Amino acid sequence: MIEVAHLTKEFGDFTAVEDVSFTVAPGECVGFLGPNGAGKTTTMRVIAGIFPPTRGAVRVAGHDVQREPRAARRLVGYFPENAPFYPEMSVEGYLAFVARAKRLARGAQRGEIERVLRACGLGDVRRRLVGKLSKGYRQRVGIAQALLGDPQVLVLDEATSGLDPEQVTGIRELVKSLRGQRTIVFSSHILSEVSQVAQRVVIINRGRVVAEDSPEGLARRIEGAVRVWLRAEGPAREVRDTIASVPGVRDLEDGDGRWRFHARDESTVRDVSRAVTARGFLILELTRESLSLEEIFLRLVRVEEPRERAEKSDAA
Amino acid sequence: MIAVLRKELVSYFSSLLAYVVITLFLGVTGFYFYSNLSFFLLSGGFDVARGLWQFQLHDMRQIMLTLLPLLTMRLFAEERRLGTLELMWTYPLRDVEIVLGKYLASIVVLLLMLLPTLLYPALLLPAHAPVAFGPLAAGYVGLFLLGAAFLACGILVSSLTDSQVLAAAVTFTVLLLFWMMTWNEFAVGAPVLSVLQPFSLFDRFYTFSRGGIDTRDVTFLVLFSIVFLSWTVLALGSRRWRGVR
Numbered sequence: 365m366i367e368v369a370h371l372t373k374e375f376g377d378f379t380a381v382e383d384v385s386f387t388v389a390p391g392e393c394v395g396f397l398g399p400n401g402a403g404k405t406t407t408m409r410v411i412a413g414i415f416p417p418t419r420g421a422v423r424v425a426g427h428d429v430q431r432e433p434r435a436a437r438r439l440v441g442y443f444p445e446n447a448p449f450y451p452e453m454s455v456e457g458y459l460a461f462v463a464r465a466k467r468l469a470r471g472a473q474r475g476e477i478e479r480v481l482r483a484c485g486l487g488d489v490r491r492r493l494v495g496k497l498s499k500g501y502r503q504r505v506g507i508a509q510a511l512l513g514d515p516q517v518l519v520l521d522e523a524t525s526g527l528d529p530e531q532v533t534g535i536r537e538l539v540k541s542l543r544g545q546r547t548i549v550f551s552s553h554i555l556s557e558v559s560q561v562a563q564r565v566v567i568i569n570r571g572r573v574v575a576e577d578s579p580e581g582l583a584r585r586i587e588g589a590v591r592v593w594l595r596a597e598g599p600a601r602e603v604r605d606t607i608a609s610v611p612g613v614r615d616l617e618d619g620d621g622r623w624r625f626h627a628r629d630e631s632t633v634r635d636v637s638r639a640v641t642a643r644g645f646l647i648l649e650l651t652r653e654s655l656s657l658e659e660i661f662l663r664l665v666r667v668e669e670p671r672e673r674a675e676k677s678d679a680a
Numbered sequence: 681m682i683a684v685l686r687k688e689l690v691s692y693f694s695s696l697l698a699y700v701v702i703t704l705f706l707g708v709t710g711f712y713f714y715s716n717l718s719f720f721l722l723s724g725g726f727d728v729a730r731g732l733w734q735f736q737l738h739d740m741r742q743i744m745l746t747l748l749p750l751l752t753m754r755l756f757a758e759e760r761r762l763g764t765l766e767l768m769w770t771y772p773l774r775d776v777e778i779v780l781g782k783y784l785a786s787i788v789v790l791l792l793m794l795l796p797t798l799l800y801p802a803l804l805l806p807a808h809a810p811v812a813f814g815p816l817a818a819g820y821v822g823l824f825l826l827g828a829a830f831l832a833c834g835i836l837v838s839s840l841t842d843s844q845v846l847a848a849a850v851t852f853t854v855l856l857l858f859w860m861m862t863w864n865e866f867a868v869g870a871p872v873l874s875v876l877q878p879f880s881l882f883d884r885f886y887t888f889s890r891g892g893i894d895t896r897d898v899t900f901l902v903l904f905s906i907v908f909l910s911w912t913v914l915a916l917g918s919r920r921w922r923g924v925r
Binding site for chain 1 (some may be wrong): 691695763764
């Protein structure tokens with residue numbers, strides 16, 4: 365349904381996206397994951413038809429976004445990050461404008477507006493001015509305009525950012541309910557969100573795709589993503605050696621009276637705890653934290669880079 | 681195009697901008713009318729049927745110069761600032777439809793602004809004052825075409841900036857330049873003046889205000905609008921090759 369082939373987008377001498385390729389099958393839900401400035405938004409803007417690629421091609425249901433921009437745009441509903449809005453328009457008035465701008469059949473406009481008002485829970489505020497609504501409601505107005513006309517493809521850029529947990533759940537449920545019927549690309553910088561909703565995850569960093577996998581596969585790749593802080597009573601050297609002797613412990617460091625290390629998984633943490641206690645040292649503190657998304661990226665990037673370098677030297 | 685036109689009209693009238701501009705225009709032109717009428721009636725010997733309207737039309741043109749940039753400043757600058765323009769680009773609309781929709785909305789406001797001023801000649805009728813309707817109609821055609829040209833210029837400037845204030849100020853300055861460039865032949869010299877003359881927006885108005893319609897003037901003013909609107913479409917299209925993020 366969506367074909368992104370060797371997409372490169374340059375802004376002056378800044379390359380936002382470089383040689384990105386992926387495809388999304390009809391009815392598939394793909395999560396776009398990456399730190400800020402990775403090139404997610406640029407890629408999505410090209411799919412939505414805001415500007416064409418510098419090099420490469422993007423096709424939506426076979427329509428090239430550059431050659432047949434309007435045919436491609438008709439199939440796509442786009443939610444831009446930060447949900448821009450016209451403060452002086454009412455919710456209903458705004459959606460009526462969007463319905464006309466999307467060239468929905470005149471007879472179908474009324475019904476479509478009612479449908480998205482209901483789907484996004486906007487019935488109560490339909491006559492209010494968008495500028496007077498809370499951020500959560502404005503975000504929903506943004507989603508509503510994307511859904512209007514029931515487009516086959518939905519491109520949602522950070523649709524849940526800045527919302528309270530209840531609203532986040534609401535929007536996630538909405539996206540989940542569309543899975544299978546509509547082709548969805550959505551971006552996020554929250555790993556758990558992407559793995560809950562998406563069937564496939566594309567990780568992008570510095571304008572390049574660094575990994576593409578199912579959420580399960582991704583979880584396997586980032587194993588050992590547990591960082592542990594441990595403070596134990598006992599001679600420092602011996603405690604250190606004990607921890608270091610446990611298989612699965614890496615990067616052991618002395619951090620301000622505590623020992624810090626990366627554990628491969630949960631069972632490694634248990635093994636360490638057991639080993640330390642078995643030597644008769646008392647554990648005073650044991651904290652663990654999952655690696656942040658940024659760190660996971662760094663690890664993925666680090667894993668990918670040597671391979672890339674090898675490819676390059678092969679080519680040379 | 682109709683979608684954009686309707687949206688802009690809603691914006692004009694819900695943000696009060698249109699009301700404010702129309703009210704100011706009617707207030708100031710009304711005062712000028714009173715002032716011009718007193719002058720013509722009290723000093724005597726002048727041609728009330730035609731001369732009065734020449735004065736009045738020139739005054740109205742001047743007020744349009746200051747007020748019309750306020751109508752166009754918002755059109756693109758505000759959408760650029762809000763980020764709604766990029767959303768509009770994801771709908772199946774051609775850039776030219778977006779530009780024309782916005783332009784026509786401002787034209788509608790211009791017409792609503794000029795229409796009530798027809799009250800001034802109407803006021804004279806019960807007093808049996810002579811009004812030459814033909815020349816007056818020509819004057820209004822000129823006023824409308826001039827206003828439409830101002831609006832086209834304003835739209836282009838608005839599409840180049842995120843700031844409404846800047847858009848209004850630059851539009852005003854550009855229009856003022858078009859007016860003043862042929863004021864002083866000593867400043868620019870006779871040869872340059874003859875080159876500049878055809879481009880002066882305001883010299884084009886004199887025939888209209890004297891009650892004549894010259895097809896060259898009509899063509900110039902219409903072309904002026906078309907050129908500025910085309911540049912606006914090009915400015916919007918520049919996102920395709922330029923580094924706008």
